[in-house]
Amino acid sequence: MAAFLLGDSRYAKRIPIGDVDLLQKFTHDKIRNFYKDWYRPNLQTVIAVGDFDVNEVEKLIIANFSELKNPANEKPRTYYSIPDNAQPLVKIATDPEQPYNVAQLIYKQKQGPVKTEADYKLQMVQNMVNNMLAARIAEIMQKGNAPFLFAQSGYGPYQGGMIWDMNALQTVAVAKTGAELEKALVAAVAENERMAKFGFTAGELETVKKKMEASNEKQFKEKDKTKSSAYVQQYLNNFLIGSAIPSEEYSYELNKKLLQSISLADVNAAAKAMVTKNNQILVVQAPEKEKANLPSEAAFLAALKNAGNGVTPYVDNTVNKPLIAQAPKAGTIVSETKNDKVGITTLTLSNGVKVVLKPTDFKNDQVIFTSFAKGGASLASNDDFISAENANLIAQSGVGDYNPTQLSKCLAGKNAAVGAYIDDLYQGFSGNASPKDLETAFQLIYARATNPRKDADIFNKNVSDFKVITANKGSNPSSVFADTVQAVMANYHKRGMPTTLADIDKINIDKAYAFYKDRFADASGQTFVFVGNFDVEKIKPLITTYLASLPSLNKNENYVDNGVNPPKGKVSKTVKKGLEDKVSVQLVFHDDYTYNAENNVMLDALKAALDIKITERLREKESGVYSPGVSLSVQKNPTAHYYFTISFNCAKANAEKLINAALEEVNTFKNNGVTAEDLQKFKSEELRQQELSLRENGYWLGYLTNRLKYNDNVEQVLDNTSRINGVTVDATKTAAKKYLNGDNYIRLVLLPEN
Numbered sequence: 001m002a003a004f005l006l007g008d009s010r011y012a013k014r015i016p017i018g019d020v021d022l023l024q025k026f027t028h029d030k031i032r033n034f035y036k037d038w039y040r041p042n043l044q045t046v047i048a049v050g051d052f053d054v055n056e057v058e059k060l061i062i063a064n065f066s067e068l069k070n071p072a073n074e075k076p077r078t079y080y081s082i083p084d085n086a087q088p089l090v091k092i093a094t095d096p097e098q099p100y101n102v103a104q105l106i107y108k109q110k111q112g113p114v115k116t117e118a119d120y121k122l123q124m125v126q127n128m129v130n131n132m133l134a135a136r137i138a139e140i141m142q143k144g145n146a147p148f149l150f151a152q153s154g155y156g157p158y159q160g161g162m163i164w165d166m167n168a169l170q171t172v173a174v175a176k177t178g179a180e181l182e183k184a185l186v187a188a189v190a191e192n193e194r195m196a197k198f199g200f201t202a203g204e205l206e207t208v209k210k211k212m213e214a215s216n217e218k219q220f221k222e223k224d225k226t227k228s229s230a231y232v233q234q235y236l237n238n239f240l241i242g243s244a245i246p247s248e249e250y251s252y253e254l255n256k257k258l259l260q261s262i263s264l265a266d267v268n269a270a271a272k273a274m275v276t277k278n279n280q281i282l283v284v285q286a287p288e289k290e291k292a293n294l295p296s297e298a299a300f301l302a303a304l305k306n307a308g309n310g311v312t313p314y315v316d317n318t319v320n321k322p323l324i325a326q327a328p329k330a331g332t333i334v335s336e337t338k339n340d341k342v343g344i345t346t347l348t349l350s351n352g353v354k355v356v357l358k359p360t361d362f363k364n365d366q367v368i369f370t371s372f373a374k375g376g377a378s379l380a381s382n383d384d385f386i387s388a389e390n391a392n393l394i395a396q397s398g399v400g401d402y403n404p405t406q407l408s409k410c411l412a413g414k415n416a417a418v419g420a421y422i423d424d425l426y427q428g429f430s431g432n433a434s435p436k437d438l439e440t441a442f443q444l445i446y447a448r449a450t451n452p453r454k455d456a457d458i459f460n461k462n463v464s465d466f467k468v469i470t471a472n473k474g475s476n477p478s479s480v481f482a483d484t485v486q487a488v489m490a491n492y493h494k495r496g497m498p499t500t501l502a503d504i505d506k507i508n509i510d511k512a513y514a515f516y517k518d519r520f521a522d523a524s525g526q527t528f529v530f531v532g533n534f535d536v537e538k539i540k541p542l543i544t545t546y547l548a549s550l551p552s553l554n555k556n557e558n559y560v561d562n563g564v565n566p567p568k569g570k571v572s573k574t575v576k577k578g579l580e581d582k583v584s585v586q587l588v589f590h591d592d593y594t595y596n597a598e599n600n601v602m603l604d605a606l607k608a609a610l611d612i613k614i615t616e617r618l619r620e621k622e623s624g625v626y627s628p629g630v631s632l633s634v635q636k637n638p639t640a641h642y643y644f645t646i647s648f649n650c651a652k653a654n655a656e657k658l659i660n661a662a663l664e665e666v667n668t669f670k671n672n673g674v675t676a677e678d679l680q681k682f683k684s685e686e687l688r689q690q691e692l693s694l695r696e697n698g699y700w701l702g703y704l705t706n707r708l709k710y711n712d713n714v715e716q717v718l719d720n721t722s723r724i725n726g727v728t729v730d731a732t733k734t735a736a737k738k739y740l741n742g743d744n745y746i747r748l749v750l751l752p753e754n
Helices: 029-038 054-065 117-141 181-198 202-221 229-241 248-261 264-274 288-293 297-306 385-389 404-410 435-450 456-475 477-489 501-505 509-519 536-547 597-621 652-672 676-693 697-709 714-725 729-739
Strands: 002-006 013-016 045-049 089-095 101-110 150-157 166-175 280-287 333-339 344-349 354-359 367-374 416-422 426-433 527-532 570-576 583-592 629-635 641-650 745-751
Touching: 089 288, 089 297, 101 181, 101 264, 117 150, 117 181, 117 202, 117 248, 117 264, 117 404, 150 181, 166 181, 181 264, 181 297, 202 248, 202 264, 280 288, 280 297, 333 536, 344 536, 354 536, 354 697, 367 435, 367 697, 385 509, 416 435, 416 509, 426 435, 435 536, 456 477, 456 501, 456 509, 477 570, 477 583, 477 745, 527 697, 583 652, 597 629, 597 641, 597 652, 597 676, 597 714, 597 729, 641 652, 652 729, 652 745, 676 714, 676 729, 697 714
Parallel strands: 002 045, 089 280, 354 527, 570 745
Antiparallel strands: 002 013, 101 166, 101 280, 150 166, 333 344, 344 354, 367 426, 367 527, 416 426, 583 641, 583 745, 629 641
């Protein structure tokens, strides 16, 4: 037995440990026998990672585990493998509930764990191949005449590493129909054959090297901020299969050296070796209704054999133009305020844009940001709503002269990404960047606002794929149930209903593009929030150049409440779909309420405690479900509303019993409130989570954005501890009666068809 200790994120210590017999602690015969059969202390490892004193924890481990010993007849550890096959193995399977036509071709290869520099180099080269091959397939998927609905191809551990000495190139193709599956598979496999025959171009290799170099630099800069959990799997792999654990410094320097030395010939040789003629396995999965349309096994084999016929070398489509053709005319900062209590600076710009800045030292190489302005798709008419709702497809089409693939190549070597969004009530931008690449991120914001790309091929391909996905949803019970839940929760309001094929036919690229342009034509309502490692004074020139120059019309817009609300009263809806003896249940308690920090923490306390009681009753006492859960969601806009949802899956025979048991627990909970023990559990966990969250950029970005979006006090966070500690048992009893009264209760159940 051994232990790995990492107490200060700088080194790990391996400790040999002796033996002791703990079997006496197990009295239940089945547990005892299973434990005897499988427990082998000499193959156990203890991994401790976190903020602690290594010497102290070493003493604790030795004191508690040093007397462990093996059973007399120890079981040998068995390693499994898969035999070679000279000819392709084919399996075709259909199922009534399978929603898509999928073909997967697997090229099996022997390859063990990374132990040497040569192993590391090979893995790096294979990752380069994966990146370049994925880019080629993504480029095909953007075309209106793409031969597949979806495809991917990549080399890595076979079956997620379950067979430790086997890797595989795994290629997946998804077709719209069974009849088109052969064509889709051939097109995906042809990309494997193209890279094997002709290799990659110098430009492709340069692009992927820039990406990997940027990633290497970013990872090294964050070496002292690495989370403890990131180390655990490394130690497990070292103990179980002997893989190396290089230090951050060693990995960084090795990556730099290999990135300089790896040649195009190295990459092309590795790519060619991945595409073998033996050890192929083809697995086809399709809906039962497509069975008659599927090609035969012989047809698939012939297609695979001929997939490489006629392939030609790849032609690089890199665009060499600036993201912004002409530098914008900078605006100015007209006011600046500081709030030292929460560490933020607020700027108001000459075009009406507001910028909230919170510099932190939580990450060395991270700046994250988002923005919002009122309006969103709520402003679209009912006739144009479906096009407006899909205006995000414009954002997915690239920017300016760059389609998504070309934009990815343009940004190679830079850690910067920006997206635009339009949801129901707001529109804005979100993204991230390394401090050194912040200007690129600002340029992307400006480009997405002022120069969106209207690409009919990409737009229509996405709409076409959406149609196929929508058409196939009906065969999947979970999808049918999800659509029903959505419809019921929207009270069948047209703007809240699941999208139908008829709706998709109404999506118009011109209307979507016009709506996107309109939503970002007036930046005066935008509020940007930046959190991360930056200097306020140094970021100001970027803000005035790229944000203060955004167009401004001073419309002072607001969103529209279109009345998409859940039904009042008691509602029950049962869906019968599927053949498996599986029932899905959602029990929803909801209502309008006053949205504020005090009520929200009370709701959190009720959720945490009710989750404990539901789990104890349904899983431990009734033994009817494995993972029941209670979720809570709250919203302030357009109407303040809360939702408690109890959800679980079970066998049909147990459904009503478990639903009644859950409701009994709610009634008991409503009458008695939270127990002192459960309330203390909530407080301890909440305070611990708050302690962790306050050191996370993501937490602060979400917190500040929501407070600003909802016009709340940004200093709320300062009172969180007292607010949490102020929750009492008596107060939870009153709250439970109020929020779980059952006046507005929705029961949703999915049953099998029989």
